[in-house]
Amino acid sequence: MNTTVILLLFITAVLWGSTPIIEKIGLSRTDPLMGLTVRSIAVLVVLFVFLVASGRVKEVVNLDSKTILIFSVSGLMAGLLGMLTYFGALKRGATSQIVPIAATYPLITALLSVLILKEGVTFWRLLGTVFIVLGIWLVK
Numbered sequence: 001m002n003t004t005v006i007l008l009l010f011i012t013a014v015l016w017g018s019t020p021i022i023e024k025i026g027l028s029r030t031d032p033l034m035g036l037t038v039r040s041i042a043v044l045v046v047l048f049v050f051l052v053a054s055g056r057v058k059e060v061v062n063l064d065s066k067t068i069l070i071f072s073v074s075g076l077m078a079g080l081l082g083m084l085t086y087f088g089a090l091k092r093g094a095t096s097q098i099v100p101i102a103a104t105y106p107l108i109t110a111l112l113s114v115l116i117l118k119e120g121v122t123f124w125r126l127l128g129t130v131f132i133v134l135g136i137w138l139v140k
């Protein structure tokens with residue numbers, strides 16, 4: 001991995017690692033649906049500003065219907081339903097337990113990538129999966 005990728009991953013980890021603390025504080029003041037609504041509106045506004053500033057608004061209109069459908073389903077699954085269930089758990093449970101357990105989604109991804117995308121199973125992927133399951137057991 002090159003330095004840029006490592007830096008981007010580090011920044012991602014810091015952002016994703018600190019966000020649940022902010023969300024937990026916010027969820028103490030409102031319910032998951034309102035929190036997700038405000039969060040989503042803020043993201044939509046900033047994305048729109050980025051598209052306008054970069055001159056790429058027209059690209060969104062020109063996307064083919066299959067691409068729009070794929071990302072719409074993805075957004076509804078992860079951005080709406082997944083976030084609602086995550087916020088519901090975060091509001092009711094300990095952040096230090098909820099976040100690591102929610103972060104086991106790569107286990108689901110690994111399983112589905114073998115079943116649907118026909119990706120191979122290697123020793124290291126299998127070992128990683130075992131560590132994920134072990135991690136869930138240790139956090140509970």
